[in-house]
Amino acid sequence: MCIDCGCSTDPGSLHHHDHKHDEKTSRTIRVEEDLLAKNNRLAANNRIRFAAGQLLVLNLVSSPGSGKTSVLERTLSDLKDKIDFAVLEGDQQTSNDADRIAATGVPVKQINTGTGCHLDAHMVGHGVDDFDLPATDILMIENVGNLVCPASFDLGEDHKVVVLSVTEGEDKPLKYPQMFQAAELMLINKIDLLPYLRFDLQQCKAFARQVNPRIEIIELSCHSGEGMTAWYDWLHAGIERKRMQA
């Protein structure tokens, strides 16, 4: 990354302005590598703790407002009698989302990142300290709404689940490919709004598969409930896989 303007110095990237990249640039890249290496070490520690508790850990990522908390609220309300959940909520400010989750009766902790644009493994490691992990089937981590930075930060999760709502436009997988490459599953949310929008569902799915041929896709609306069963089946299958691995 260029320390003057923050743009990528990747030779393949567009870089049209007129300034020199000197040794300061390589120092910046070094710091970035160290930061990610430290995060990866802490994520590995988290993963060991999660494996000991035999729980499924999902990292929900998306742009702000795609419906992550809404999907969680409905999921927890529908499944909490069958599945033991715990939830970590990541936002820059406020405890709004944690308050919404707490209303479902599921254990929740809010992490405020301040100026930070993503959760990291250190925050998550401390965030779960108060949870009874062995008594938990699924830990849901709602990341800060941001379709860029959370893609680079491993939290020790089993899977990233990217939520894309139909109001955002079908081209987002092409514009923000890193996030869709990092995700195992894409939830296309707010499909109840499709009749009112120009959103090409098939094109969106094709774009997502173009950047990640293995990505699984579920279309749903947590308002109408359409498609939620497929998501719940995916969660049950995930828990089953974890139990088989143990």
Ligand SMILES: Nc1nc2c(ncn2[C@@H]2O[C@H](COP(=O)(O)OP(=O)(O)OP(=O)(O)O)[C@@H](O)[C@H]2O)c(=O)[nH]1
């Ligand atoms: N029509 C419709 N609206 C939805 C649906 N899901 C969420 N919304 C609305 O979308 C808005 C944002 O929902 P949130 O659940 O707060 O989104 P979020 O991704 O958690 O937002 P941040 O945490 O701020 O990134 C709210 O007004 C929801 O009511 C849906 O399935 N259909």
Ligand SMILES: [Mg+2]
């Ligand atoms: Mg939210």
